[in-house]
Amino acid sequence: MKFLRLALILGLCLTGACAIATEEPAFTVSLAQGDCEVREYPALVVAEVSVTGDRKAAASAGFRLLAGYIFGGNTARQKIAMTAPVVQAPAAGQKIAMTAPVLQxxxxxxxxxxxxxxxxxxxESLPRPNDPEVHLHAIAPARMAVIRFSGLAGPDAITANTAALSAFITAQHLQAIGPVSLAQYDPPWKLWFLRRNELMIPVAPAAQG
Incomplete structure (x- = not known):
């Protein structure tokens, strides 16, 4: 089954249905230090699904459902350009903060x-998903602490980079207001050492005055 899921995603990509994304959400950087920075994101519109399973299985299942929507599985049979990243974030009773890019x-x-x-x-302008599991939402502007890293986003890499990002937040006297999310920018066929990943934690807005 795992092989079949991977084959489906690769097949879509190799036939041109899953072109490498060229558009990413706009943001401004208010603070940068090494691989860490603080970004200000504007309001965004997202398509999202809730899935269960381990991280890899959930990412695969969620990608397949969302790909169905943007490749024409909607009321207008309209193809919607894929952007980067894909985001994976916490569900099931937890508040889900803005995550930009696919986030996980x-x-x-x-x-x-x-x-x-x-x-x-x-x-208003997006077509409605045919699949009831796919939902469209407007996400409010958000301030995010972000760390960039390359390679595979395995458990060890996520743990180490989450610790580094948390240390950055503490050192900069920022207040985390939500859980960490994983953003991945590259297709599955890209060489592992060239892949671009980010971890994001929403932080409180900057004090005014």
Whole structure:
């Protein structure tokens, strides 16, 4: 089954249905230090699904459902440009903070997988998903502490980089207000050592005055 899921994703990509994303959400950087930075993201529109399983299985299942939507599985049979990243974030009773890029986060086998919709898309202009598991949401502007890392986003890499990002947040006297999310920017056929990943933690807005 795992092989079949991978073959499906690769097949879509090799036939041109899953072109490498060229658009990423706009943001401004208010603080940068090494591989860490603080970003200000505008309001975004996302398509998302809730899935269960381990991180890899959830990412695969969520990607397949969301790919179905943007490749024409909607009321207008419209193809929607894929953007980067894909985001995986926590679900099941946890508050889900804004995650931009595909983002992946979660715990206890519960995950939310998100695709960011193209710039200018609105809830009114996007076609409705045919699959009832796919939902469209507007996400409020958010401030995110981010760490970049390359390679495979395995458990050890996620643990080490989460610790580094948390240390950055503490050192900069920032206040974390949500869980960590995983953002991945590259297709599955890209060489592992060239892959771009980010971990994101929402932080409180900067004090005014």
């Amino acid at each position: 986060s979660g715990g206890d086998g519960q995950w939310v997988i998100r695709f960011i919709m193209p710039r200018g898309a609105t809830l």
